[in-house]
Amino acid sequence: MLTYEEAKRAFDWNPTIRNLEGNPLDILTSHEGVAIEYFSKDERRSITFKELKSKALRLAVYLKEVEKVKKGDVISVLASKKIEQVIALLASFSIGAIYQPLFTAFGPKAIEIRTKDKPPRIIFCQDDQKDKVNCVPFSKFDEMLNYGELKEIEKINWDDPIILLYTSGTTGIPKGALISKRLLLNAYVYMKYGIGLRENDVFWNPADPGWAYGLYYGIIGPLMFGKTVFFLDEPFNPDRTMEFMEENKITNFAFAPTAYRMIAGTVIKKYDLVLERASSAGEPLNPEVIKWFKEKYNVIVKDHYGQTEVGMVVYNGWGYDMQLKAGSMGLPALGYEVDIVDGIIAVKKDSPGFHFLGYLNRPEKTQEAFRGNWYLTGDEASKDQDGYFWFIGRKDDVVKVSGYRVGPFEVESVLLEHPAVLESAVIADEDPIRGHILHAYIVLKPKYQPSEELKRDITEFVKTKYSKHVHLEKVDFVNSLPKTESGKIQRYLLKKKVQ
Known part of the structure; x- marks a missing residue:
């Protein structure tokens, strides 16, 4: 395995740019085998990459011909972890629409805040959410797949918006972050070098796809690499999570610090895991939790840092050999320039993988987020003599x-x-x-x-x-x-x- 410095010197964006040149639909479905395995308390089902593509192209015809959705329109989806929402995501890509995930814990007011800046042409929802908002329930999906397959897939340029995600943040009113197709470049680099995804890995990221980490690296990232996406459509439970990893022989796992803390704080039973790589993102991971996983399961949980706006940009990567400094956020992602500007973690916007287009209808907030060529994350950190980043806290x-x-x-x-x-x-x-x-x-x-x-x-x-x-x-x-x-x-x- 290359060292971080060797990987950094050898890194070249151009092959990745060439490989990801087409429509995201084609990129994410050009594989063989099972694309999604769905588990809930009541059922288990799966869908292949071929079936996923076919259904997305069928839904795309309905969206274009019946709902009159055009390139740049928003399609919102209110769902937890459902195969149908991935079909809607890919259908959106195929016609150049902007996909907006909505979290199922939202009430009507929270949904209203997130859909008023750019009202969606259509909102899909799982059936138990239809009382919250005027939406088309997934139970009607089959009726919409009878219009034939889309023949001409929309051309999507690198700076075209493909996703709209509202950043809840720790303070203030949520802002709608417009995300371009360059997200695919970020996801590729993170899955390869951050997650360190290997050919034989069984990968699982249970983060909710209503949020950036679950959508970017729980659906888009794995599909890009031809990996099966696992959906455990149940409320989070520490023991059930460990049991699921045991049953499905998960070798590579990524989740939020809260989940790792709950597992380390409450799980007593010893599970027979084959887990080799674990990653954490969303907030800094406490050293005591890292210590628990190392002692109990001989697995290192590596801390990763990113944001909805820029994706994962600093991490203790699995895809190269680097010294692990306990408590550190790690080193900048390959292909990115990351530094400390006025005490704040800042990302240079001229990286090909920089995918933030600005906040919808909030030009003043967009302007505030930049200092010249630097995007300011709002997170305070320090950097040591080896270039490692150390989290201090949110600026506020x-x-x-x-x-x-x-x-x-x-x-x-x-x-x-x-x-x-x-x-x-x-x-x-x-x-x-x-x-x-x-x-x-x-x-x-x-x-x-x-x-x-x-x-x-x-x-x-x-x-x-x-x-x-x-x-x-x-x-x-x-x-x-x-x-x-x-x-x-x-x-x-x-x-x-x-x-």
């Missing part, structure tokens, strides 16, 4: 306590080492003397009960393990933490509580 979350800058993540990671703590979120309350004091909200593991004694023990634990000059002043035990629909902790909602 980092605070000064007694004159020291503190990112909540590092304190949360220490808290996770305490035997009673399942999850935590740390914010800063204003204090007239010290500027700010640290305030932790903690979800306890099932066998622990809240008490003043436990509060004192946790406070002392942090003081000893983290720092004597920066310690917790307040601890609140809660049943759950506020999170975005994709699982990121919303600290600003906790801040509002104390104002």
Whole structure:
């Protein structure tokens, strides 16, 4: 295996650009075998690449001829993990429409916010969602596949928009990020070098396809490489996730830090896994969780960093040999220039894989996101002498306590080492003397009960393990933490509580 430096020197975008030149429909369905395996409590079914393409081309005819969908129109899909939504995704690509995923936890108001900037020509939905919005349920799908197959697939250029995703963020009103076909270049590089996908791998990314990580690298990435997409259409359960990996002999796995934390914090049974590679993305992964997987299953969970707007751009890649520094985000993705600009992680927009076209109807927000040729992510980090990135926190979350800058993540990671703590979120309350004091909200593991004694023990634990000059002043035990629909902790909602 090449070292990171060797891979970086040898990397050339041109072969990838040539390979991905056509319509995404053709690129994602030009393989043999099973494209999707679907599992739920009630059924199991599958579809081949050939069947997937045929159904997408049939739906495309209906969309063009009956719904009058044109290139650049939006097609929205409100679904969890369904074969039909992949058919709709590919049909959208084939006619040059913009695919917009909607998360099933959204209520009518959240859907309204995400569909008013550019109203969709049609909204598809799984049947149990049809009371939320005026949509065409999947049970009507078969009726729409009787119009023959699309003969002329739309030409899509690199800078044509193909996806519209609203970034929930940790603060503020969601913004509609327009994503171009260059996403395919990003997905190719990430699957090959970040995920380190190998020919014989059985890959599973259970992230919800209503969000970037699940859509980009749970559907588009695997299909691009001819891998079967596994849909476990059930609410997340730590033991069921491990059981599914055992049953399906998963060798390469990618998921969100929240899921890894829940598995490490609650799973007691020993599962017979053949897992060799694991990746985490969405938030920084706490070192204690990495340690648990190494001790229990001899698997390293590698931390990866990205955003809806730019995809995965910094990571501890599996596709080359690199030193692993515990707690680091890793090194820039091949083909990308990533640096720290005014303390913020910034991505040079002239990479062929840079796919962010701007925020829909929000020119001022789009302008704010750029500094010259650099896209600013809004995440604070530092870079060491070897070029490794170290996460500090969201720009809005980092605070000064007694004159020291503190990112909540590092304190949360220490808290996770305490035997009673399942999850935590740390914010800063204003204090007239010290500027700010640290305030932790903690979800306890099932066998622990809240008490003043436990509060004192946790406070002392942090003081000893983290720092004597920066310690917790307040601890609140809660049943759950506020999170975005994709699982990121919303600290600003906790801040509002104390104002």
